[in-house]
Amino acid sequence: MTTFIFDVLTDLKNQNKNLSELTFILPSKRAGLFLKHQLHRVSSQTIFSPTIISIEEFVEELSQLKNISNTELLFEFYNTYNQLTKKEETDSFEVFSKWAQILLQDFNEIDRYLIPQKNIFNYLSAIKEIENHHWSLEENQTTFIKNYLSFWNKLHTYYTNFTKQLLNKKIGYQGLIYREAVENLETYIQNNPKNQHVFLGFNALNTCEETIIQKLLQNDLAKIYWDIDTTFFNSVNHDAALFTRQHKQNWTYFKNNPFNWLTTNYSKEKNISTFGIPKNIGQAKYIGSLLNSLKNENATLQNTAVVLGDENLLIPVLNALPENIDALNITMGFPLKSIPLAWLFEALFYIHKTPSNSFYYKDVINVMSHQFIRPLFNIDQVDYASKIIETIDANNIIYLTTNRLKEIAPESITIINLLFSNWGKTIDLALQNCFQLILSIKTYLDGNKAANLLSLEYLFRFNELFNELSRLNTKYQHIKDVSTLFSIYKELLSSETLDFQGEPLQGLQIMGMLESRVLDFETVIISSVNEGVLPSGKSNNSFIPFDVKLENKLPTYKEKDAVYTYHFYRLLQRAKNIYILYNTEADVLTGGEKSRFITQLELENIHKINHQIIAPQVPVIEASLQTIDKNVKLLEALVEVASKGFSPSSLTSYIRNPIDFYYQKILKIKEHDDVEETVAANTLGTVIHNTLEDFYKPLIGSFITAEIIKNLKSQIEEKVSFHFKNEYKEGEITKGKNLIVFEIAKRYVSNFLDLEIQDLKAGNQIKIIAIEANNEVMVDIPELNFPIKLVGKVDRVDEHNGITRIIDYKTGRVEQNQVEIVNWEELTTDYKKYSKSFQILSYAYMMHLMGAINLPVEAGIMSFKNLSAGFLKFAKKDKTGNGAKKDFLITNEAINNFEVELKQLILEICNPQIPFTEKEV
Known part of the structure; x- marks a missing residue:
């Protein structure tokens, strides 16, 4: 295939132009590299290379101004803003940067299109004055409205002073550089009367560019080559040729000179396929598959380009590339904001941007767990980061001070200071901390330089970024706090990239849409x-x-869409094989349905479009319940568990799901104790249990009275506070949700004591027999050749009017029907229905075997969320024709029936032939 660049060079050669004496001006530097590579194809002898520059470089040369970064422009503009604004009305630099960005873009557009500045700014001011009458009906304008209108009236003054300030320093933004270039054009033409310029591959031109090119054309100092197809040019509604049609019609040069060129490449036969693929990652994976199949046909993938409409796909696409690709060139850089170091500094700026004496524990853990920070806490082969994290978890610390961190890990004071101290004092100190941190990470990475080359490159680029921040702060001194520093850091970071090294003219090319211009x-x-x-x-x-x-x-936006249309169709003009991918999953944040470009291709009916919807192959994996066979070691572990004792909760855990029992009792896997930001239900339950234990333990063996219980109520605050501190460690309970939970705990205890007083005042006698009684008993199971022990702690045992009661406290809500059974056989089959009945029957069974109680007894639950229901007694229901008869007393018969079910359950657990089988949840 021939290329546009080759056709231009051939045409110039045919006109006997001396290529070495020409100045080629292209839309981008990248296109210039390809042009230089094509020179040998049209020249039969050795020649000096011509001047090849981008339009930005040419205009900068004309203007004699140096282009500066957008961030530095903000600092320069803030100087002007401060000079022209009263001190009491001046925005902080952080606030200023939000609206100044937009205003600078408008300045840029106004200059690039040579709009009379005063006219448009006066126009804007008048519009705002008119709008004001719509949303403010007051005759006397408020201070806010006066300041608002004053801002619009000052726009022209801002512009005039700002541009004057920049011109004095010989610097500028793109628009100002273009405007100055136009001003200097006559001088340039006079000084360079023999320079011949060749403009090629342009499409949408701003007024400055049009003026410069037309002036050079009229003075016979330039040629211009357009790259547009007749298919688009001759269709008055086709946006791909919107600008070239305007140029041909409006430029006086083309009334007497040919319009080069209208080509006919697009109508030639092409293989066009469109693929609808779910999600961006799906597209990346399919690009890898396409390249793999294309490589089988063209081993070098020469003349193949992957053009990313969404440049965020770069890393997924790189990860999806076939391993056997040899030559690769990536035009776009890897954004620094996507590098792990970026979120480390973002996390540090985030925790320091608001001055505080303490840090949220998750922020601290996030910073210390970072891949570049964790090794710095490893001192003398001791992992102090783990020590700090474990201390936070164990002591339930939600907010930490720097001093607390130093107490936990005094050997890590240096790195703790870098990360958490002194940031808010001065901006210089904050930046110094960043430099020192980079140096500390570098010292660690230098220990294995060969393995850490990429990480060291990351560090170098971030060191450059912070050097620029330091330079800007030293030069302008507009950064007053860490929050502003954070904003400027993000502004700089957004435009920085890590460039790839590749083969610019060989093999596969990966680029963005703008990089494809002219190619x-x-x-x-x-x-x-x-x-x-x-x-x-x-x-x-x-x-x-x-x-x-x-x-x-x-x-x-109309012209912006036309620019995209041109780039899209220009890619298709000379291509033979075209693969168009789109995301089938509409997402309002990253794009909606398939592009109108695809629909337009189909409606043109010039080419046959092969359309496919591609879905990933998702294997059907049948859900299977986990099964653990009981081998010799597992059975030995079971014997050990049995000798230590089965608790009611461990047995109900088996009933709920045997796999849970296996994890907890055999493998001894415990849930990680995370920091409780809000008091957990089990912590609340422990606090209430321990408070009631403190109240009732001194009363064991005695009858209680209403007066005794009333006296206990005065101690609720003290006891609940003590136990919260004991259980919740350093967690905060004086505000927020935790304060509510604290008050709930006090209310639960108070309501329980009120219920007790009410019961006693009704004439009932209560004698405390045991509180938090530990029970251990051996169970005789002849079928097993090893001892079986049952263990359990009973919250309370008392005598109520002579009847022994076994009471279990529950802080959750329990209803009467949850402590009732009909058939004994169901007791060990349904956890939700019968777990609470099983638990209280276990306590009664153990105490009976130990001889601690005489049957019959009552056993049941006191539910703190259902205290109005009182003591919820276990009941055996016998169904009759008219309903159900309930027996609330636990007799020998009930104990014997329970024993049968209990032993069957233990036999099942210990049976080597019955595996631990997961239950469906």
Whole structure:
């Protein structure tokens, strides 16, 4: 295939032009590299290379101004803003940067399109004055409205002073550079009367560019080559040729000179396939599959380009590339904001941007767990990061001070100071901490330099970034706090990339849409061809209203869409194999349905479009319940558990799910004790249990009275506070949800004591027999050749009017029907229905075997969320024709029936032939 660049060079050669004496001006530097590579194909002898520059470089040369970064522009503009604004009305630099960004873009557009500045700014001011009458009906304007209108009235003053300030320093933004270039054009022409310029591959031109090119053309100092197909040019509604049609019609040069060129490449036969693929990762994976199949046909993948509509796909695509790709060139850089170091500094700025004496524990753990920070806490082969994290978990610390961190790990004071101390004092100190941190990480990585080359490159780029921050702060001194430093850091970071080294002219090319300008490829894969991505859709990041833009011929979203259309169709012009991918999953944040470009291709009916919906192969994996066979070691572990004792809770755990029993009792896997930011239900339950234990333990063996219980009520605050501190460690209970939970705990205890007083006042006699009684008993099971022990702690045992009661406290809600059974056989089959009955029967069974109680007894639950129901007694229901008869007394018969079910359950647990089988949840 021939390329546009080759055709231009051939045409110039045929006109006997001396290529070495020409100045080629292209839309991008990258296109210049390809042009230089094509020179040998049209020149039969050795020649000096011509001057090849981008349009930005050419305009900068004309203007004699140096382009500066957007961030430095903000600092320069803030100087102007401060000079022209009263001190009491001045925004902070952080606030200023939010609206100044938009205003600078408008300045840029106004200058690039040579709009009379005073006219448009006066126009904007008048519009705001008119709008004010709509949303403010007051005759006397408020201070806010006066300041608002004053801002719009000052726009022209801001512009005039700002541009004057920049011109004095010989620096500028793109628009100002373009305007100055136009001002200097006559001088340039006079000084360079023999320079011949060749403009090629341009499409949408701003007014400055049009003026410069037309002036050079009229003075016979330039040629211009357009790259547009007749298919688009001759269709008045096709946006791919919107700008070239305007140029041909409006430029006086083309009334007497040929319009080069209208080509006929697009209508030639092409293989076009569109693929609808779910999600961005799906597109990346499919690009890898396509390249793999293409490599089998073309081993070098020469003249193949992957064009990413959404540049966020770069890393997924790189990960999906076939391993056997040898030559690869990546035009776009890897964004620094996607590097792990970026979120480390973001996390540090986040915790320091608001001055505070303490840090949230999750923020501390996030920083210390970072891959570059964790090794710095490893001192003398001791992992102090783990020590700090374990201390936070064990003591339930939600907020930590720097001194507390130093107490936990005094050997890590240096790194703790770098990460958590002194940031808020001065900006210089905050930056110094960042430099020292980078140096500390570098010292660690230098220990194994060969394995850490990429990480060291990351560090170098971030060191450069912080050097720029330090330079800007020293030069302008507008950064007053860490919050502002954070904003500027993010601004700088957003534009920084880590460039790849590759083969710019060989093998596979991976690029963004703008990098494809002027270039031609035989095989093209375009990703993310969705509305909102290609084209990008409507956006109005400007202070200039839409109708004002139309009036002044400034570009709107309509022109922006036409630019995307041109780039998309230009990629297709000379290509033979085209693969267009789009995301089938509509997402309002990253693009909607398939792009209008795909629909347009189909409606044109020029090429046959092969359309497919691609779905990943998802194997059907049948859900299978986990089964653990009982081998010799497992049976030995079971014998050990049996000798230590089965508790009612461990047995009900087996009933709920045998796999849970296996994990907890055999493998001894415990849940990790996370920090409780809000008091957990089990902590609340422990506090209430321990408080009642303190109240009732001194009363064991005696009858209680209403007066005794009343006296206990005065101690509720003290006891509940003590036990919260004991259980919740250093957690905060004086505010927020935890204060509510603390009050709930006091209310639960108070309500329980009130219920007790009410019961006693009703004439009932209560004698405390045991509180938090530990029970241990051996169970005789002849079928097993090893001892079986049952263990358990009973919350309370008392005598109520002579009847022994076994009471279990529950802080959750329990209803009477949850402590009733009909058939004994069901006791060990349904956890939800019968677990509470099983638990209280276990206590009664153990105490009976120990001889601690005489049957019959009552056993049941006191539910703190259902105290109005009183003591919820266990009951055996016998169904009759008219309902159910309930027996609330636990007799010998009930104990014997329970014993049968209990032994069967233990036999099942210990049976080597019955595996631990997971139950469906």
